[in-house]
Amino acid sequence: MTKLFVMGMGPGDLGLVAPNATKALDICTDWVAYGYYLELLGELSQGKTFHDLPLGEEIGRARLALTLAAKGKPTALISSGDIGIYAMATLVFELLDQQLQGNENHPEWLDVEIEVIPGISAMQAGASRVGASLGHDFCTVSLSDLLTPWETIDKRIHAAGAGDFVISFYNPVSKKRDWQLNHARDVLLQYRPANTPVMIGRQLTRPDEEITITTLGELDANAVDMFTMVTVGNSESKHIVNKDQHWLYTPRGYSKKL
Template sequence: MSKLFVIGMGPGDLNLVAPKALSALKASSDMVAYGYYLDLLGDICEGKQHHDLPLGEEIGRARLALDLAASGKTTALISSGDIGIYAMATLVFELLDQVLQGKESHPEWLDVEIEVVPGISAMQAGASRVGAMLGHDFCTISLSDLLTPWETIDKRIHAAGAGDFVVSFYNPVSRKRNWQLNHARDVLLQYRPASTPVMIGRQLTRPEEEITFTTLGELDAAQVDMFTMVSVGNCETRHIMNGDKHWIYTPRGYSKKL
């Protein structure tokens, strides 16, 4: 049967690529991805047929991966982080849904065996770098309004603030979009103090990694680029220091038992 692996490669450090993902990559003859991800995988991709489509060609990548798999090639569709979180897995199933609805004329796609292989997400990588920031209830919000109306995003930011969730912001800024993060900051300041700890993680686990500790009141979009994820603590999140060591953690309530 035709096979398509839908693979999350993790945040970038090869040591964080899951063993199951490695096995799937080795079993594949063709790899479909944004070229930078194939570069990060390095020798793992050696001897494979590369299909590199640029940013903005996500639908084309998903179509190509399904086409390759339907033609009999064991194919890997690859995203960084977890491919099911703001990534390519949803497009694969959306296209299959379109076939089932008669809106896509590719019945051969339905014969492809699909296996989704999860990976470590950026929010997990960032939390691990600073301690245990996701120790209690949390959520993620993408600030990109390319596919989601801004009114919906704004409503979700308010809901996260009212619910006192730790919030990890994906896609906080882009070359054409730099005001949403500051707006999100101002919304959260309505619900939690300016001293709330914030982690800014750029190129997490990659050679260019930069971790910045700041507060909600001091957070500014000028500190962030499109390779950055921002995590904002809740009202209980703590930033502690021991000499030059910094940690951020969100308690679960064990203090009453200690």
């Protein structure tokens, strides 16, 4: 039985690729991914066969990975960050589910052994860069309404605001979608103060990384692009400065024991 490794490569820094992912990448002859992620893997990719499908071809990418593995080729399906968070892992299992229901005509997929390997997510990488922004209860919300109705997303933003969660926004803007982040800001201002700290992390852990700590009141979609993740603190999150170092942390309540 041939194996399909469904893996997250982390945020971009080769030093943050998990050891199990590195081993799997070495085993696999065929790598399936968006081309930019293959480029980031650099020296690890020597001698591998690339299958580069562009953005928007996620379903095709998952189908191809399953088919290659079914043909006996050890295959890696690769996403940045953690492949189980807003990424390709769910598509693999949706396709298998469809096959089991008789809605696909690829019985060979059911003979593929699948191993999912986690990776460090963008929100974790961002949190590490600024200190401990995810130190207490947090959630993630994707602002892309490509697959999820905006009414559902809006409801989740309100719920996260009311629950006082630290919120990491994935897919905050795109070339065709630039208003949702500012709407999310305005919703959260109903639940927490304008001076709530916010981290804007662009190209996290990559050579052109840019990190800004601002406030909820000053957050603006014009400062964000599709390679950016935004984390909004909760009502207790703090931005502190020590010499030239800026830190953002969310206390858990240990002050009562100090």
